[in-house]
Amino acid sequence: MLVDMAEHRIRNVAVLAPDRVSPFELAVACEVFGLDRSAQGLPRPDFAVVRWQRGPIATLAGFGIDTPHRLDRAAVADLLIMPSWPDLAVPPPAAVCRTLRAAVDRGAWVLGFCSGVFALAYAGLLAGRRATTHWFYAADFAARFPDVELDPAVLYVADDGPVMTSAGTAAAIDLCLHVVRTVEGPDVANAIARRMVVPPHREGGQAQYVDLPVPAAADSLAPLLEWMTRHLAIEQPVEELARRAMMSPRTFARRFRAETGTTPHHWLTGQRVLHAQQLLETTEHDVEAVARLCGLGNAATLRHHFTHRVGTPPLRYRQAFRRAVLAS
Secondary structure (H helix, E strand, C coil): CCCCHHHCCCCEEEEECCCCECHHHHHHHHHHHHCCCHHHCCCCCEEEEECCCCCCEEECCCCEECCCECHHHHCCCCEEEECCCCCCCCCCCHHHHHHHHHHHHCCCEEEEECCHHHHHHHCCCCCCCEECCCHHHHHHHHHHCCCCEECCCCCEECCCCCEEEECCCCHHHHHHHHHHHHHHCHHHHHHHHHHHCCCCCCCCCHHHHCCCCCCCHHHCCHHHHHHHHHCCCCCCCHHHHHHHCCCCHHHHHHHHHHHHCCCHHHHHHHHHHHHHHHHHHHCCCCHHHHHHHCCCCCHHHHHHHHHHHHCCCHHHHHHHHHHHHHHC
């Protein structure tokens, strides 16, 4: 679902840090939204880590974090993040639940990472909504919150209004970059991703990480994936891709799914749609030209895939982005 970018800007971010917070998920929020990259011409929102407990915040890694900010700081945020939740069987304090609900009521966006999705569910923000969480917690979550449409196969869910959720650990990066891309555009998201040395978008879902061995670096398809993204405008039949990878088509298809969680055609279509988004946002090319440049052939094919994946037609997407630019 496309969020109207003219309707939301990320100017003020607050992270609700519970006691025994996961340091990685907390660090993701700090890295994406809390670092000053204004020297690169990138936006810098006001940022704060918020506590509601007395004393420093304990982390699961055995060290503490101190912050002067309390829940009243979260009341002015337009983006509120719950990075983790330590005890899946215990709801957050009533004041925290009120803070989360009040954020949605005033039009702010709320993100839940990994086990932090439990806190959002306890606060009543996910009833009747689609959401995800770490695959390891999926069965527990589904049993506790049967009124939530849980999708444990995806990396994040950002298609159901102002409440967005991500799967385990590094999927928090994917969700944060999606939010930045939605609000600030692909150039900003890509610049942040380059600084973090991570891909600006990952195809596939959690299935590729559930009890599967990590492919050996020497056998990685990463060089081929890079080549594919640099040659989106040309035909890329599976037979040719397999030849470049020095594999049989059957072995290549199996290895591709193991590394990306999807098929070559589906992955490539996703990359082409991402490139189409960038062209629509940053160039004056008409839809027919965009379709050719991103390898989708013609305007009708572009509209089909773009609408299916982004949730809105290409021209409406371009109009929303330009309204956002004019409003910024």
